[in-house]
Each structure stands twice: as C-alpha cells, then as structure tokens.
Amino acid sequence: MSLDQERKKINQIDQQIVALYEDRLKVSEEIARLKAAQGADIFVADREQAVIENVQKGLKNPANADSVQKLYQKIMRLSRERQQEVLANDQANPER
Numbered sequence: 001m002s003l004d005q006e007r008k009k010i011n012q013i014d015q016q017i018v019a020l021y022e023d024r025l026k027v028s029e030e031i032a033r034l035k036a037a038q039g040a041d042i043f044v045a046d047r048e049q050a051v052i053e054n055v056q057k058g059l060k061n062p063a064n065a066d067s068v069q070k071l072y073q074k075i076m077r078l079s080r081e082r083q084q085e086v087l088a089n090d091q092a093n094p095e096r
Contacts, residue, residue, distance in 0.1 A: 024075070025082055032083030033090065042083050048076050 035042060052072050056065050 028079040029086045032086045042080050
C-alpha cells in the first residue's frame with residue numbers, strides 16, 4: 001500500500017462521516033422540536049451518558065473508548081447548539 005492509497009481511503013471515510021453527521025444533525029433538529037413541544041430540556045445528562053455508553057459497546061478496540069467518549073461529547077455539544085439555533089429560529093419564524 002502507498003501513502004496516496006491510504007489517504008484516498010481516509011478521504012472516502014471522511015465523506016461518509018460528514019454525510020452521517022449531517023443526517024444526525026437533521027434528526028437532532030427534529031428532536032429539538034419534539035422536546036420543545038413536550039417542554040423538555042435540550043440537555044439531558046443521563047441521555048448523553050447513555051449515548052456514550054452505547055457507542056462504546058460497539059467498539060472493536062477498547063483502547064479507543066476515551067477518544068470515542070471525547071468525540072461524542074463534542075458531537076452532542078454541537079447538536080445541542082444546533083437544537084438551540086433551530087428553536088430560536090422557529091420562535092422568530094413561527095410560520096414553520
């Protein structure tokens with residue numbers, strides 16, 4: 001294998017990650033609206049811990065547990081930010 005071949009693999013994986021991340025954000029936006037309709041908080045610590053534990057169960061290499069936890073903490077922080085943006089936008093534009 002060459003460096004270029006391995007970089008091409010990384011590029012393909014990155015495109016898959018980005019597509020899945022965008023899908024996740026779209027679902028997160030709908031969850032924000034459902035939470036708002038139910039009067040629920042955006043941040044639910046127990047749920048976020050459960051998400052981390054769930055993804056860690058799927059790890060092939062347990063040595064990656066710490067980095068996966070950090071990754072998902074960041075993903076969920078960004079999701080909360082998006083949820084807040086969506087709800088603020090929905091309040092500013094109630095015709096949605």
